[in-house]
Amino acid sequence: xxxxxxxxxxxxxxxxxxxxxxxxxxxxxxxxxxxxxxxxxxxxxxxxxxxxxxxxxxxxxxxxxxxxxxxxxxxxxxxxxxxxxxxxxxxxxxxxxxxxxxxxxxxxxxxxxxxxxxxxxxxxxxxxxxxxxxxxxxxxxxxxxxxxxxxxxxxxxxxxxxxxxxxxxxxxxxxxxxxxxxxxxxxxxxxxxxxxxxxxxxxxxxxxxxxxxxxxxxxxxxxxxxxxxxxxxxxxxxxxxxxxxxxxxxxxxxxxxxxxxxxxxxxxxxxxxxxxxxxxxxxxxxxxxxxxxxxxxxx
Amino acid sequence: xxxxxxxxxxxxxxxxxxxxxxxxxxxxxxxxxxxxxxxxxxxxxxxxxxxxxxxxxxxxxxxxxxxxxxxxxxxxxxxxxxxxxxxxxxxxxxxxxxxxxxxxxxxxxxxxxxxxxxxxxxxxxxxxxxxxxxxxxxxxxxxxxxxxxxxxxxxxxxxxxxxxxxxxxxxxxxxxxxxxxxxxxxxxxxxxxxxxxxxxxxxxxxxxxxxxxxxxxxxxxxxxxxxxxxxxxxxxxxxxxxxxxxxxxxxxxxxxxxxxxxxxxxxxxxxxxxxxxxxxxxxxxxxx
Amino acid sequence: xxxxxxxxxxxxxxxxxxxxxxxxxxxxxxxxxxxxxxxxxxxxxxxxxxxxxxxxxxxxxxxxxxxxxxxxxxxxxxxxxxxxxxxxxxxxxxxxxxxxxxxxxxxxxxxxxxxxxxxxxxxxxxxxxxxxxxxxxxxxxxxxxxxxxxxxxxxxxxxxxxxxxxxxxxxxxxxxxxxxxxxxxxxxxxxxxxxxxxxxxxxxxxxxxxxxxxxxxxxxxxxxxxxxxxxxxxxxxxxxxxxxxxxxxxxxxxxxxxxxxxxxxxxxxxxxxxx
Numbered sequence: 011x012x013x014x015x016x017x018x019x020x021x022x023x024x025x026x027x028x029x030x031x032x033x034x035x036x037x038x039x040x041x042x043x044x045x046x047x048x049x050x051x052x053x054x055x056x057x058x059x060x061x062x063x064x065x066x067x068x069x070x071x072x073x074x075x076x077x078x079x080x081x082x083x084x085x086x087x088x089x090x091x092x093x094x095x096x097x098x099x100x101x102x103x104x105x106x107x108x109x110x111x112x113x114x115x116x117x118x119x120x121x122x123x124x125x126x127x128x129x130x131x132x133x134x135x136x137x138x139x140x141x142x143x144x145x146x147x148x149x150x151x152x153x154x155x156x157x158x159x160x161x162x163x164x165x166x167x168x169x170x171x172x173x174x175x176x177x178x179x180x181x182x183x184x185x186x187x188x189x190x191x192x193x194x195x196x197x198x199x200x201x202x203x204x205x206x207x208x209x210x211x212x213x214x215x216x217x218x219x220x221x222x223x224x225x226x227x228x229x230x231x232x233x234x235x236x237x238x239x240x241x242x243x244x245x246x247x248x249x250x251x252x253x254x255x256x257x258x259x260x261x262x263x264x265x266x267x268x269x270x271x272x273x274x275x276x277x278x279x280x281x282x283x284x285x286x287x288x289x290x291x292x293x294x295x296x297x298x299x300x301x302x303x304x305x306x307x308x309x
Numbered sequence: 310x311x312x313x314x315x316x317x318x319x320x321x322x323x324x325x326x327x328x329x330x331x332x333x334x335x336x337x338x339x340x341x342x343x344x345x346x347x348x349x350x351x352x353x354x355x356x357x358x359x360x361x362x363x364x365x366x367x368x369x370x371x372x373x374x375x376x377x378x379x380x381x382x383x384x385x386x387x388x389x390x391x392x393x394x395x396x397x398x399x400x401x402x403x404x405x406x407x408x409x410x411x412x413x414x415x416x417x418x419x420x421x422x423x424x425x426x427x428x429x430x431x432x433x434x435x436x437x438x439x440x441x442x443x444x445x446x447x448x449x450x451x452x453x454x455x456x457x458x459x460x461x462x463x464x465x466x467x468x469x470x471x472x473x474x475x476x477x478x479x480x481x482x483x484x485x486x487x488x489x490x491x492x493x494x495x496x497x498x499x500x501x502x503x504x505x506x507x508x509x510x511x512x513x514x515x516x517x518x519x520x521x522x523x524x525x526x527x528x529x530x531x532x533x534x535x536x537x538x539x540x541x542x543x544x545x546x547x548x549x550x551x552x553x554x555x556x557x558x559x560x561x562x563x564x565x566x567x568x569x570x571x572x573x574x575x576x577x578x579x580x581x582x583x584x585x586x587x588x589x590x591x592x593x594x595x596x597x
Numbered sequence: 598x599x600x601x602x603x604x605x606x607x608x609x610x611x612x613x614x615x616x617x618x619x620x621x622x623x624x625x626x627x628x629x630x631x632x633x634x635x636x637x638x639x640x641x642x643x644x645x646x647x648x649x650x651x652x653x654x655x656x657x658x659x660x661x662x663x664x665x666x667x668x669x670x671x672x673x674x675x676x677x678x679x680x681x682x683x684x685x686x687x688x689x690x691x692x693x694x695x696x697x698x699x700x701x702x703x704x705x706x707x708x709x710x711x712x713x714x715x716x717x718x719x720x721x722x723x724x725x726x727x728x729x730x731x732x733x734x735x736x737x738x739x740x741x742x743x744x745x746x747x748x749x750x751x752x753x754x755x756x757x758x759x760x761x762x763x764x765x766x767x768x769x770x771x772x773x774x775x776x777x778x779x780x781x782x783x784x785x786x787x788x789x790x791x792x793x794x795x796x797x798x799x800x801x802x803x804x805x806x807x808x809x810x811x812x813x814x815x816x817x818x819x820x821x822x823x824x825x826x827x828x829x830x831x832x833x834x835x836x837x838x839x840x841x842x843x844x845x846x847x848x849x850x851x852x853x854x855x856x857x858x859x860x861x862x863x864x865x866x867x868x869x870x871x872x
Contacts, residue, residue: 029489033404036396037414040463043456044417047424047432054435104331111328113678121332124339130576131342132517133426134546134553135569139345141556142566169338176335189715192673193776197728198705198783200317202324207727208717230425232520233546237553260520263427268524272439281435284428295423296416317731318699 051285057278064279071243073270078279080286082245086160086256087287090235091228093164093252098172098224103217106180107205122180128173137237140166145238152253158240161252163261166238167228175224178302182216183209219301226294229260229287236261259287350570353563359571363543366529367552368560372568374533378542379575381535382447382526383515386454387508390462393455395504398466403492418460429453429521438525448538450526457521458511462504469503470496502587509583513576519546545572624649624787624817625670630684632665632841634677639665640841643684649786651833652813655821658864662841663821667789669693670819671707672700689786708780709789713796714772716764721756724764724775728783742782750778751808770801774808781812788812790820794827806831825865829853837861 058064058078068079109121144166149157186209194204210217240255243262247254263284270276357371364370397414405411433453437443473496481491528541529551535542545568552565625647632640640662647653655663668674669682672693686693688707697703705728717724725743734742747753752774756767764775773793780788790809794802809831812818822828828835828849835852837844837860845852845861855862 027489029399029492030404033396033400036393037400037405037410039393040397040421040459041414041417043459044420046436047428050432050436050440051428101331101334104328105335108328108332113676115678126580127577128339128342130513130517130573130580131346132519132546132572132576134517134519134549135346135573138549138553138565138569139342141553142349142562143345169342172335172338189711189713190717192676192711193715193717194727195676196671196673196704196709196711197779198701198703199728199731200321200324200701202321203317203731205324207730212718226423230423230427232425232427233550237550260425260427263431264520264523267427267431267434272434281431284425284431288424288428291425292420292423295419299419317701321701 055282073276083259083262087258090163094167094228097168098175102176110183125173133233137234140238160256163235163239171224171228178220182213186212215301219298222294222298226291230291232260232264236264259283349566353567375543375545375548379544382450385451389455390458394462397463402470422460427520430524433525445541446539447526447542450522453521454515461511462507465507466503469500473499506583506587509579513579626687628685632682635679652818653834654828654832657838661838671704705783707787708785710776712792716772720761721764722760746778746781750774787817
């Protein structure tokens with residue numbers, strides 16, 4: 011920090027470079043913001059980490075007795091995300107293949123703009139649709155009293171990350187030059203063989219990047235999940251029962267941050283969960299960027 | 310040999326069928342989403358709905374102050390992010406295009422993009438509302454949204470700057486222009502469309518954000534136009550959240566759909582403007 | 598065309614026999630063929646027979662539909678947006694549309710090599726294996742087939758010791774011959790070449806030309822080119838096209854004599870002056 015200030019004051023002494031100083035300050039601020047956010051979260055995680063017997067890694071969450079077990083929330087996040095990816099992954103990939111293979115550029119443009127439209131729907135509106143429709147349908151289909159369960163959240167989340175994954179996967183597949191397809195087809199390969207033998211080897215980095223980004227999005231999604239998951243701080247029983255209510259990290263945060271007192275251990279436990287979530291999503295995104303950029307530089 | 314061919318043929322048919330079914334399913338989902346919002350929302354929508362304040366905790370009346378609050382928060386947020394994003398992009402392209410610092414900056418922006426929206430809310434609550442003692446304030450909401458918009462606006466601007474042909478810079482430099490004059494005469498006009506489209510796209514996203522502002526900037530009822538920077542406002546997304554939680558009440562749900570349609574139309578206006586300006590400014594940028 | 602005929606023909610191809618039906622004197626018969634992109638007519642009412650052996654060169658200025666015609670012969674142009682055609686094309690007696698509900702069958706009998714060498718980003722051997730993988734050959738069989746094709750393409754001596762090397766490490770000329778060899782593994786009766794030397798240096802081009810001449814002794818080759826000197830070196834039969842129509846066709850000797858029509862002569866001699 012002090013060296014940065016020093017270099018700043020140095021350039022300040024040359025009045026000509028006002029533009030440069032402005033740029034340097036902006037750039038520094040942009041980088042600093044990330045550091046400040048992570049630092050703030052770390053600092054506020056302090057209280058719960060310094061206490062003993064908070065049982066952070068147990069399955070029991072009860073602020074009244076000082077138990078802050080995060081396992082149900084972490085499990086819920088991973089479970090819901092997995093359902094979402096199981097839906098969005100195959101559906102998105104197969105649709106991406108269709109779009110990239112179609113001869114009609116008009117159809118492609120139409121689908122692409124429709125997808126952009128979908129990404130523009132705010133999370134809270136997805137939540138409303140979940141509450142008004144999906145919720146009821148799931149309850150009817152499985153004959154449950156309430157449709158606010160992990161499965162509903164997973165399906166809704168799958169629909170939400172579908173456009174992101176689909177667009178990026180389609181980009182990756184389409185970036186394989188046409189000549190490879192033509193050559194493979196001239197060898198008498200079927201389309202599924204062209205895909206498996208020619209497209210996948212070249213597009214797999216891009217598809218993987220798209221998948222990781224979708225996973226990151228799915229883990230970080232709050233509003234829609236919060237409205238349909240049922241907010242139950244227990245592990246489902248049996249463990250992999252998607253018809254049980256649950257809780258994700260994000261839905262927990264959305265529900266309880268407002269209720270917990272600032273500075274309390276309860277608050278600190280929530281912040282710590284948020285810190286864990288951020289670490290995961292940032293890592294996933296940085297890895298996916300690496301994949302996506304590698305794809306670009308190769309073509 | 311023949312059987313092998315038939316088996317392959319069968320696999321091909323399955324493959325074609327699956328891709329087609331997937332497309333149909335996606336189209337069905339799309340139609341359902343847009344259809345339900347449009348169908349349900351239009352029932353609630355009217356000029357009166359847009360321009361009267363909410364009554365009975367949103368069950369009746371309109372969404373005037375919510376509309377106002379949403380626009381206030383995102384537009385001020387856009388004003389805040391503009392100079393920061395432009396400076397950062399300029400630094401990235403004009404001064405430090407290939408250094409370690411540039412790479413660190415890129416990674417930071419990607420990281421900002423990766424932070425879940427609810428975490429921004431928590432950060433705002435800790436840092437601005439409590440550390441800096443601002444309290445629940447619409448301006449803090451704007452600041453947080455500005456931070457969330459930063460990566461999109463910066464990357465869009467940066468791309469526009471990177472797309473300026475080198476020859477312009479070289480010619481300008483050959484005329485003896487100083488760096489800051491090159492920036493003013495070449496970089497700024499040629500990358501302006503990047504700033505604007507980036508801003509509009511991130512506006513479309515920011516206006517729908519709920520999680521970042523629900524702890525720090527909004528109050529549900531009884532809020533009108535704020536008199537100072539440190540008062541809460543109501544916004545469309547948080548209004549929808551409250552109404553959605555009363556989903557058993559058809560009247561509340563009806564108004565939630567109306568607010569949703571309004572929100573999506575606002576987002577669509579921003580995106581549509583971005584698309585329009587991108588085309589037009591691109592053309593101007595090239596011809597000049 | 599009867600079903601029986603189709604079946605026997607298919608078996609013939611699958612076993613890769615070098616025999617061909619005696620009654621056929623032409624490998625490809627084109628009748629009243631017109632090709633379109635959208636509403637644009639690129640080729641109109643073209644009729645042409647291509648001999649079952651030897652090299653047929655489609656010669657003519659750029660943009661006259663030579664490549665379009667070639668790309669329809671194995672229906673690779675189906676993949677292009679807005680492309681369509683009317684008329685009839687028969688290969689080895691079978692209509693390419695009606696008798697091949699599955700286009701893949703057609704493409705396995707008609708090899709094609711494009712203007713730009715296009716090797717897949719894997720090893721030389723895997724490139725050769727690309728069209729073979731689905732015949733479920735044993736390892737030894739596949740190796741023999743690949744070796745045979747590489748030998749036919751006069752590439753074996755150069756790559757025998759580096760079959761596992763990435764194909765991209767070969768020179769451009771070698772890559773193009775690899776593309777030809779890759780098409781040969783399926784033992785096609787017809788090989789389509791779309792300006793195969795256009796992006797390759799003169800010396801490597803000569804190697805490919807020699808290869809084309811040698812292959813022409815056993816199979817039918819259709820080659821698009823606008824290089825007149827090259828045509829003179831490799832063609833048995835020359836088809837001169839202009840504006841989507843055949844201006845004149847004939848044996849090489851005829852086409853390069855002075856007995857041709859004015860249009861052909863102008864094109865051919867003018868180019869000579871340039872050379």
